Amino acid sequence: MPQIPPKKQMRKSKIEEICCRKYSQLLMALLLPVVIVGGYLCPRLGFIVVGLITLFMIIASKRGRFYCGWLCPMGAFHERFLSLVSRQKPILPLFKSTWFRWLLFIVMMSLMLTRLSLAWGDSKAIGNVFRMMWIISTGMAIGLGLYFKPRTWCTVCPMGSLQGVSSKNTYLLTVEEQCIQCKKCLRVCPISTYPGAYRQEKGAGQVPSIECLRCSNCIMNCPKKALHFADRHQVQEPVSP
Numbered sequence: 001m002p003q004i005p006p007k008k009q010m011r012k013s014k015i016e017e018i019c020c021r022k023y024s025q026l027l028m029a030l031l032l033p034v035v036i037v038g039g040y041l042c043p044r045l046g047f048i049v050v051g052l053i054t055l056f057m058i059i060a061s062k063r064g065r066f067y068c069g070w071l072c073p074m075g076a077f078h079e080r081f082l083s084l085v086s087r088q089k090p091i092l093p094l095f096k097s098t099w100f101r102w103l104l105f106i107v108m109m110s111l112m113l114t115r116l117s118l119a120w121g122d123s124k125a126i127g128n129v130f131r132m133m134w135i136i137s138t139g140m141a142i143g144l145g146l147y148f149k150p151r152t153w154c155t156v157c158p159m160g161s162l163q164g165v166s167s168k169n170t171y172l173l174t175v176e177e178q179c180i181q182c183k184k185c186l187r188v189c190p191i192s193t194y195p196g197a198y199r200q201e202k203g204a205g206q207v208p209s210i211e212c213l214r215c216s217n218c219i220m221n222c223p224k225k226a227l228h229f230a231d232r233h234q235v236q237e238p239v240s241p
Contacts, residue, residue, distance in 0.1 A: 015188045016220040021069070025076035032073045036138065039131035046127030049134055056163055064167040068160050069190075069213030074138060075154055079190055082142060083150040091148050091192045095155045096211075105158040108133070151190040154213065164210025169232040171214060173207040175199045179226035185218035195227055206232065 031048060039045040056067035068075055094100055112133050119125035141153030154160055173195055181196035189195075191211070195218055198205035219227045 015217060017215070017217050018220065021215065022080070024070050025080055028071050028073045029076040029080060030073075032077050032134075032138065035073075035131055036135055039128065043124040043128040043131060046130035046132075046134075049130040053159065056159065057166070060163040060167045060170075062170060064171045064209045064214055065160060065163045065212060066171070066214040068154060068157075068163065069215035072154075074134070074141060074157075075151055075190075075213075077138075078141060078145050078150040078153065082145045086145055086150045087147050088150070089148045091152050091155055095144075095148075095152060101156050101161050101210075104156050105161050108137075108158045111136075149190070149192055151213075155191050161210060164208070167209045170209065171229050172209060172232060173212045173214070173218070174228050174230045175205040175207070176226040176228075177202070177204070178224045179222075180224055182223060184221055184223065185227065188217040188221045189213075190215060190217070199226075204230075206230075 059067045115129045144152040179199040186194040193211045
């Protein structure tokens with residue numbers, strides 16, 4: 001009798017992550033419908049976005065893009081809910097290019113500032129500007145996330161880029177020599193960053209701040225425990241012979 005082939009493994013391997021991160025994301029994701037839907041009835045709810053901008057700039061000074069990985073309502077929605085229907089195609093290199101990120105930043109900021117100048121003096125209109133910017137960003141993010149990785153938008157997000165450049169030396173993902181470049185870190189990263197590419201033969205390498213959400217997924221899943229966070233000045237340089 002012909003041998004029956006074993007059943008295919010349908011379930012994906014489970015990603016180890018810090019449990020409280022999932023709960024913080026689910027909680028913060030509630031702000032997305034509050035602002036977008038509730039803002040239709042109360043435009044001043046758009047000022048919640050202003051509060052979040054203030055929060056992430058404070059956090060960025062000490063923890064880089066920690067806000068993106070743990071507290072961003074949009075990012076949380078994409079990672080926890082959009083991922084259920086996403087086709088999960090690889091993120092295009094274009095979205096990680098510096099020129100594209102800053103072109104989008106200029107376009108989005110110009111649009112926001114223009115609308116704010118027209119609404120100045122009217123608190124309801126100003127609140128609605130921030131709400132509309134969230135609607136525009138969310139729409140583009142869902143469009144990208146349905147086909148590419150769910151958090152593709154996070155690679156080009158203007159607010160994420162702002163956090164990245166304001167924390168170039170802070171709480172950087174650090175890659176030690178024992179890294180074997182197995183690429184497991186690449187597979188578990190929400191924005192497809194590959195920390196192993198920054199490994200050095202001597203001393204520790206570090207991932208640029210803008211490329212890391214500080215979610216700790218790679219740290220939790222590294223088989224060699226070769227990853228951790230450190231400020232730039234805390235990393236030991238290779239010793240010259």
